[in-house]
Amino acid sequence: MESTLENPMITKSDKPQFSRTNPFQAKVLKNINLNGTDSSKETRHLELSLKGSGLSYVPGDALGIVPENDPELVASLIKEMGWNEEEIVSVGKLEETLPLKAALSTYCEITLLTKKILQQAAAFTENEELQKLILLENAGELKEYCYGRDLIDMLRDFGPWKASAQEIVSLLRKMTPRLYSIASSIAAHPDEVHLTIGAVRYTSYGRDRKGVCSVQCSERVLEGDTLAVFVQANKHFYLPESGETDIIMVGPGTGIAPFRSFIEERAVNKGTGRTWLFFGDQHAATDFLYEDELKKYQQDEVLTKLDTAFSRDSDQKVYVQHKMLEYSKELFEWMNSGAYFYVCGDKERMAKDVNDTLVTVIEKEGAMTRDEAEAYLKDLQKQGRYQRDVY
Template identity: 75%
Template sequence: MQHTKEKISEQQKENNEVVKVYSRTNPFQAKVLENKNLNGPGSSKETRHIELSLEESGLSYVPGDCLGILPENDPELVAELLQELKADGNQSVTVNKQGDQLSLKEALTTYFEITLLTKKVLQQAAELTENEELNNLVLPENVNQLKEYIDGRDLLDLLRDFGPWKASPQDIVSLLRKMPPRLYSIASSFAKHPGQVHLTIGAVRYTAHGRDRKGVCSVQCSERLHEGDTLPVFVQQNKHFNLPASEDTDIIMVGPGTGIAPFRSFIEERAVNRGTGRSWLFFGDQHSSTDFLYQDELEQYQKDGVLTKLDAAFSRDSEQKVYVQHKMMEHSKEVFEWLENGAYFYVCGDKQYMAKDVHNTLIDIIEKEGKMNRDSAEEYLSDMQKLKRYQRDVY
């Protein structure tokens, strides 16, 4: 009997080794099937459409979920840091409390966050230099100046601005936090693309404090990720941003720029499942000729009757800037009719400006078309939120 038990446990052990569970701590190396720029020539933007293979990963997702990517830092920035540290990239450094070691170059490339500073980093760095300016900056009474300094600066700025340093490369990396994964709304339906996941990623580039800056993951995807390469990924559920349970419920989607991503997944899912629910998309960007992301696909879905209404706003095509909220207001009567009919309302994209403007415009529409006062209109929207009929994925 004992012999059989041992045999079974060995068998189970073998089976367990076969089933790999991919997650944030054990990401899947997804192969790049396609990586193309969605913007036309002359656009001031670069938006990548990336298709990845999930074959043999056991991973799947539903519309609204996110894909996590473990990015790598820009090799040019890493080279500049090594130069500034006057260090050999091959020397070993300890990267965590478990005592794991990596080469300095590898640690700065794959393990640590080097493009953002925090109050804690500066406070600890002040102990490694006699630089008076830094020691003043971290004093409690200078908290506002500290915030101002941190904004838009990185580790290279810190090293250049406040030397000379009484610190080894190990001391410097010990200041840093582990690089967090970047989460992106999934832009495909698993039902339409089994074994694949698609992303819509806008490359972030800007100049601050006299240096060009690049978004860690977005620029890796636009400049250094080629077909056939692999990317470490995992699926992150998003329980607060989902299609209605019934395929027969109407949906209104507001997604300018890369905010289109989850709505491409919603529309594809609806195309496969063929419910009777109507769908209405408000999309916005700068120029219709160069920035109408997924235009051909969306117009085809409209022809096929999957997408009932498509309204696009292009802010730089006219003297007066036109945004998605202006298009909503233009159709205020119909928007309110859809809401009264039980439609779900979704917003995805920029939290700072767009989502606030859309929120306020939605209250304006409810107030005007529902002939109610401001408080009642806000309560109407609040009730929609409680019923999960008003959902936002903003960043």
């Protein structure tokens, strides 16, 4: 029997096990903007190499990225407080020591505020406004203050501070990895993982804000650079065991990501089940993510049906749920004959609207009461035939 080990002296357990606590440095093979030049959005398609990592994944899994803070934001913070960037500070439970600039760049969460941070920071200032804000009866105002603000806002609003750099750093949480739905099938792209990341940029309280990881990927990660990554399994979002089972996928915007992996997997494994994708975004001309690929899959009959909703292309805003209603009879027929139904994307609005629309479709086409339709959908969920990957 042939040995599977490259070096007989190395056992499998000696090989590095890459994980959340020990991420793999994945080389960036490709980083392109999927949106057209006149789009108001920027969606990056990243291709990363997993060669030599031993990492694997299945469609539906997520990739974690351990990000770094924006160097401009870190510089502003150090300047604001008059700190020395070379000063050695300790971070975390293990009291790891790092120069201040490195700690603020790679270890500390500086773009999010919490109630706890403000409560603890109050010990380092006599600012009356902050002392008042942290009172129990002002819990609502405190929560509101935290939303959309960051560490610099707090330091500017509630000084003067009687705190060392170490004392402020000790208030901060460890940077959390950002999770993204994987947009590729490892069967189609051995040793690679692809992501679809929308760059988050907005203005609040008079300052421009940037998503920590999404803007790192769009502005500062070039081909040839590396990103610290790990695979996060998703036990609640997966393809049916049988390639003969029909699947319905609703994924507007970056919600398309896991469905690109589903479709690639079906293409490679020659699945015979029908596939139906609902995709939506703002403008067909600039925001139809993976358009050429999807149309090719349609031609090759890997993708049975593709229905799109571009909300800004008509006077009346059309969303994916409107398309579902348009095809309600067929949608119910697919579901009634065993199809799995998937939703990926925005939890606050889209997923809720899609869920309500699905109940309406079942109610109408199944000639049920609202309660019966909701029970029908709950039953689908119990069977694992209604799955959501929402954020």
